[in-house]
Amino acid sequence: MNDEEIQRDEAPGLNKRSLELLLKMGWRNIWRNKRRTIITMLAVTFALTLSIGMRGIQLGTYEVNIKYVVELFTGHLQIQRQGYQENPTLQKSFVITDSLRRFIERDPKIVASAPRLLGDGLISFKENSLGALIIGISPNRELAFSKIMTKIHSGRFFRADTAHEIVVGAQLLDNLKARIGDQVVVLAQGLDGTLGNYKYRIVGTIKTGSPDFDSGSIFMGLLTAQELLAAGNRVSMVALMLKDLQEIPSVQSSLKEGLVGTELSVLAWNEVLPDLEQSIQLDNVSGMLMLGILIVVVAFGIANTVLMSVTERFREFGVVLSIGMPRQYLVMLVLFETLFIVLIGIVLGNMLGAGINYYIMTHPIVFGGQYEQVYAEYGFLPRIESTLRLGMLFNSTIATFIISLIATLYPLMKVHRLKPLKGIRYT
Amino acid sequence: MLLKIAWRNIWRQRRRSIIVMISVAVGIVATLLTETVSMGMMIQMLENQIGSHVAHLQVHRKGFEANQVVQNYLPDRAKVEQLLRETPEVEHYSERVISFGLISSASSSSGVTIVGIDPQREEKVTTIERSLVAGQYLSSRRNGVVVGKRLAEKLGVRIGDKIVAMATALDGHVGSDVFRIVGLYQSFSSEFDKVYVYIPLTEAQEMLALDADVSEVAVILLNRDRLNQVQEALERGLGSSYEVLTYPEILPLLVLQLDLFQESMLVFYAIIGIALIFGIINTMLMSVFERMTEFGVLKAIGMRNGRLVAMILLEALLLGAIGAAGGFAVGYILYLPLSHSGINLSMFSASLNSFGVGAIIYPVLTVEGVLNALLIIPLIAVLGAIYPALKAARFRPVAAIRYV
Amino acid sequence: MTAETIMPTEIIRTESLEKIYSENGVPVRALRGIDLVVNKGDFLVIAGPSGSGKTTLLNLIGALDSPTGGAVYFEGENLSRKSEAELSAMRLHKLGFVFQAFNLIPVLTACENIEFTMVLRGVPERQRKQRVLDLMRDLRIDELADKRPLEMSGGQQQRVAVARAIITNPSVVLADEPTANLDSTTGASLLDLMERMNREKNITFIFSSHDQQVIQRGRRLILLRDGKIDRTEEGSR
Secondary structure, eight states: OOHHHHHHHOOOSSOHHHHHHHHHHHHHHHGGGHHHHHHHHHHHHHHHHHHHHHHHHHHHHHHHHHHHHIIIIIOSEEEEETTTTTSOOGGGOEEOOHHHHHHHHHOTTEEEEEEEEEEEEEEEETTEEEEEEEEEEOHHHHHHHOSGGGGEEEEOOOOSSSSSEEEEEHHHHHHHTOOTTOEEEEEEEOTTSOEEEEEEEEEEEEOOSOHHHHHHEEEEEHHHHHHHTTOTTEESEEEEEESSGGGHHHHHHHHHHHTTTSSEEEEEHHHHOHHHHHHHHHHHHHHHHHHHHHHHHHHHHHHHHHHHHHHTTHHHHHHHHHTTOOHHHHHHHHHHHHHHHHHHHHHHHHHHHHHHHHHHHHSOEEOOHHHHHHHHHTTOOSEEOOOOOHHHHHHHHHHHHHHHHHHHHHHHHHHHTOOHHHHHTOO | OHHHHHHHHHHHTHHHHHHHHHHHHHHHHHHHHHHHHHHHHHHHHHHHHIIIIIOSEEEEETTTTTSOOTTOOOSOHHHHHHHHHHOTTEEEEEEEEEEEEEEEOSSOEEEEEEEEEOHHHHHHHSSTTTTEEEEOOOOSSTTEEEEEHHHHHHHTOOTTOEEEEEEEOTTSSEEEEEEEEEEEEOOSOHHHHHHEEEEEHHHHHHHTTOTTOOSEEEEEESOGGGHHHHHHHHHHHHOTTEEEEEHHHHSHHHHHHHHHHHHHHHHHHHHHHHHHHHHHHHHHHHHHHTTHHHHHHHHHTTOOHHHHHHHHHHHHHHHHHHHHHHHHHHHHHHHHHHHHHOEEOGGGHHHHHHHTOOSEEOOOOOHHHHHHHHHHHHHHHHHHHHHHHHHHHHSOHHHHHHOO | OOOOOOOOOEEEEEEEEEEEEEETTEEEEEEEEEEEEEETTOEEEEEOSTTSSHHHHHHHHTTSSOOSEEEEEETTEEGGGSOHHHHHHHHHHHEEEEOSSOOSOTTSOHHHHHTHHHHHTTOOHHHHHHHHHHHHHHTTOGGGTTOOGGGSOHHHHHHHHHHHHHTTOOSEEEEESTTTTSOHHHHHHHHHHHHHHHHHHOOEEEEEOOOHHHHHHOSEEEEEETTEEEEEEEOOO
């Protein structure tokens, strides 16, 4: 075997063999200092586990909250008169035309629909009177549509659209100092501007956990409400329930097309409840910020570790550069070492994070006491749920990966700049 | 002195020490900003409520807070006024008639809380006058009403339009009266704007058949710290048919939230601390192992293990403390201008308004905030150095010297 | 057979080579104009007291450092005209280095250390393995094949280092104090090895050393004093 043969066989530039060599060296190198490597891996694992766990909990909890609100009463979509959302007055009520009804019934993605009429009223019992929102619903439709009727606290829901029976929020009943079975007067201004007042019997109360409903709502039959509010056969909205949240965009756009020319518009739940959506967004952003900080802090730790492992090998690096290793290879070597550590940390972090999320998914945490109150005040359910979504794992992993790589830029630069002699003479 | 040695030791490896300090600083800056913004938000929520309606203290007939009906008017208005005038800590007070009611315009109606006020007195107790965005404030002139801008939009009315207010009067009949809109206000809380309407006190009394009685007196003190003492004094002076409530008792949830927040900040710091501790353990381990020979010599010439451990812990403490101090300084410099100009979070304005906060948040730095920032992380740094320090102490001197 | 005079082929030439570096702000003139020619097959020792500049000269010849004055020519090419990458490639293909200590990569076995430059050059495994095994047998270090540097004695490490330096038959091997950390017997045996490689494979060896053993073995001797050539001796063996 002579030199000509070698020269013939050699492959200049980065080749598979060099790559294998660097990977082999890199892997063995990280285990030279087991403790340091493991601690660094644990740091990455910690950051990622926390990221995935927290994001899972955040997103899972949002999902549950949204689903709850949507299924409780709001629905995925609402058909309203244009301008009603900004200014919910009786003037902006509308009649459900036959074509609208057919349009809704024809769309297979719409699972159920419910018409409602809303108005402000004053409810009085003996000397007490309180303001409340009158909500006219059609019991059979509503039963098939939302969960509001399952939130009966005591008593029962009215059965027909027409009976002069009402269901009020449990807190409202207390505030009114009334009891089930009592007769109350509800006063409201009708569409024509006149004041209507009628007697109704309270047959039940509901408790949803949301102060809006529990202390401020009066449910009555749709026709009863139309009578009270002199609204003829008009409604304030038609709420639509779909199979799940994912269907919203497509149904919304096809409905929008169909409603062109009418004065109606179709809004998704987040347009109907911008507060809720923004609260979620606010929480979301602050959650991501915190995790970002976490990853950055861990990245500093990685940078320091890599820097230490590099400076203590300067002599070795000097020798290796002297005998002809291209400096890019040396940079790649250190890069591979970092990648190994970070990747293992990421894999462990993903497993642990997914594990935590899975556990909470199957065993959600429910709050009581003080926390329950604070949550309810903000319109959130007092529970912690989680979700396991690949996108979440992916995002957290990518973020950790990229930030860790950025952290190694400084040490890699030092390696790249190393002159062989300086390395050899390094003390 | 051990401190001087520890100090010099950390600068022997300048780059490494600086990186640790920077990582601590970054953690502190981020946490500080988060804390001050959140704190600012919650304090603003509370202050907005206090300033727009609740005031420092409220005096009612006993049972009014639970059941805010017209019947529960103050037993003896004059007695309350007298006592308040005699209490030196009281700066201002304002008497109100409060009732739920219905407001109707030509086109629509809305459930509201009608507040009958003495305009001059109310102006000194709450921010209602300053919140006007259109028109004028109430004069004691008849029949003026000030409503929230959002409510006016809902009712489809403008300045100068008439509305009808209705409420159940003392004797049970539904009293009503016509009012002209003289002013529109806008507060930080969309919920508040939709609900509170202001009419002159005398009009309210007339409409509700109250003669000269009032429902509540809202009180502002000269010094908020005297809150509990004043409450006690008033309770003693008024007796058991009255209730004197402080704002924490009226707004328990907001106060609760502030307390819970402190707890959650600790958790936040703990998490950042754990993230930092990995780096500190590694750094200290490295720093200890490369000085093993030196430690061997030190111990051979008589330095006790305890002092060695203390020295290493001190080094970690210094790293953590300097990083924390630096981070605090940077955080503070960032915080100062923000605390004056506020942070614009208008993309969340709908949600913030529903919490009762404006879109501009002014960060607030509390004493706990400062202490947390400066104490927790250095302590965590020391914790992280315990393992490396013990490792340094356990080596026998000769083994250490041979350790190369 | 007619005895033809084999003309010496010049591999390395330095012209007025100067090197000034600064130590703590004070400029130090390590080399003050060195004119030197090294031919293929030389077994050359650069000697001198410490501070005389011998390591500096070796580093300049080995393209590890660049002169502040004068030039180094390797196989006719002026090294100053070459880029960092070109010099690195040159060191990979044409030079071998043996340092005083810490030659070997700690995480690689003797085998892997020796074949290192071949891997970098992309030589396929089959050829590498064969060549390495042959060389290790030749140098009588084959029992060290799978051992890591930590498991070897100083002398063994240096032998492996030599093997690595010569595995691709480089033009020149530069050895900086290779025997300094070894006892005299081991050092002698290492020098035997290198002499044999010089004879059998015609590999040029340039040493920098103050070890008497090394100096005595050198066929050419260059004595440096204060950065200048004091005297040269030819053909001591």
